[in-house]
Amino acid sequence: MNLHRLHCFMKVVEEGSITKAAAALQMTQPPLSILIRKFEEELDVTLFHRSGRNLELTPSGEFLYKQGKELLDIADNTEKQLGEYHEGIRGTVKIGCITSANLFILPTVIKRIHDETPHIVTHVSEGNSSYILEELRSLSIDIGIVRTSVRAEDIHTSTLLTEPLLLALPPNHPLCEKDSIEIDDLRNERFLLPTTSQGQGIADDVIEACHNSGFTPNIVYWGTETLPTLLMVMKGSGICFVPSCYRQFNSPDLPVLRHLASPTLQTKLSIITLRNRYMSSVSKRFLSITEEIAQKMVNLSNR
């Protein structure tokens, strides 16, 4: 079934004459006559009964006209929606991210995407960096957001934002009263640190900073999740460091977050993709919106 021929046939039916249809289709009459005849041969059906100079639609022709409308509608719609995929305003994007991204960036990104492009569906899975990397390599997700800067050949990394690590203290801690806190002030504290993998991440930077200040930190706890660790700080189990985005959780039930005097401790949020994989328009859209919003958040917190 040739849809071009079908379309021409529909026009002939609607205009009631080959000559008029040819004009409507911006072509001349003879080829249209031939096209209709070939269409009849292709389908092995008489569509028009030709008696002298005028055409009469046969029952088959009437049926085809009815069905043809539906067929062309579906084809048109498919093409239109396909265009939307291409434009990046329809489709699906699968994201894997760490907790802090899921808490502080993604809600804003996803709200904007759903508002601007209602036909985009987002899938989000939260996990640690190595899990996200695995998901990316197995093609289970399109985009990952991690804190460790991945150094692998097959992965493309782009830094979303750099933020300072803040010291989390229970409200009744003596250091809360101090104007300027140095690393050295933590010499006698108990440290609660995030589980580290392969020498990359927040814990390593903290340990290195302590060493540079001339002491080895007293690490009493390793945990993967930031929020439970903050609750442990509240209970007086020790102190910890969290990315500054956690300042958004402003609650009397959570620790006080303080900048250090010398801002050497920082952490990067990176967006990663598989290097040699096709990136859909939707993924590109997601990427650029995420970068834009990350930039806005940095500007906002710098003010």
Place this chain on the structure above:
Amino acid sequence: MNLHRLHCFMKVVEEGSITKAAAALQMTQPPLSILIRKFEEELDVTLFHRSGRNLELTPSGEFLYKQGKELLDIADNTEKQLGEYHEGIRGTVKIGCITSANLFILPTVIKRIHDETPHIVTHVSEGNSSYILEELRSLSIDIGIVRTSVRAEDIHTSTLLTEPLLLALPPNHPLCEKDSIEIDDLRNERFLLPTTSQGQGIADDVIEACHNSGFTPNIVYWGTETLPTLLMVMKGSGICFVPSCYRQFNSPDLPVLRHLASPTLQTKLSIITLRNRYMSSVSKRFLSITEEIAQKMVNLSNR
């Protein structure tokens, strides 16, 4: 949207490779590669992401595959049903007929058509011959069944069957006892005749037969409907002639029907169509089945 290209695209997706799809499509690989590329250009969409030697379906491609299945299914189905129209096993036929055809032939014809070809819809309207002719000329019906043999240039007539006219007598009528009834025996009867139009039809034949026998019939009633006339005969209002098919109504509430000794009085049932009009396969089927069944009925009544 070119359905041929779509079909090839579907095969490539299903086979997972252009080479295999080409084999399945009974063509060589290079033109299929080009065809897929042109399809992408036509739709302005990347359907496959080509990384080295293997293809990866993009989200757009996945969407098109899903939609394409539906589209091709509908197209296939349309073509199939179109073929059924052409074969005469799907469609509609509109019939106009007189009462006796509606009572004695059509039920059998329509039963057979619906049994053999369940996708054929029949429309039947009953009326007198001139009404049927009008309906035929205004294209409201495809086929007419009438008793008057139409002699018009634009009408094609085919005789379905010829049957004798039977004399209808009330059961208590003296003639019922007579072995052989002649026209001459009706010299003193009151005649109830069917309304005649333009010198053609049963009434004219009856009147002529009487004249040939040397008398003018005493006509006391003209009516268009046969059944009411038969009821009037039962009440003793007079006698009438009916086509022999009415013998099927064998009831003590209806008149006795008797053959005449000399079977000169006959009536023809004709099937008429518009000469220069397209006749659908369904109409042709209806025509041939009706002729066949009419023939069977004649054979049955002759035994």
Place this chain on the structure above:
DNA sequence: GTTTACCATATCTTTTATATATGGAAAGAG
């Protein structure tokens, strides 16, 4: 490291689509 499997490109041939020019038949105007 060689082979294999797969896609891409180049060139040629056949088919299809469309154009122009022209003929014929039926409806409508005078």
Place this chain on the structure above:
DNA sequence: CTCTTTCCATATATAAAAGATATGGTAAAC
């Protein structure tokens, strides 16, 4: 009733598309 107009059909020519064969390149597999 004749002439014109309005259609559709046919003939021929050209441009575009579909397909075949031959060949090259690249990445996975043995």
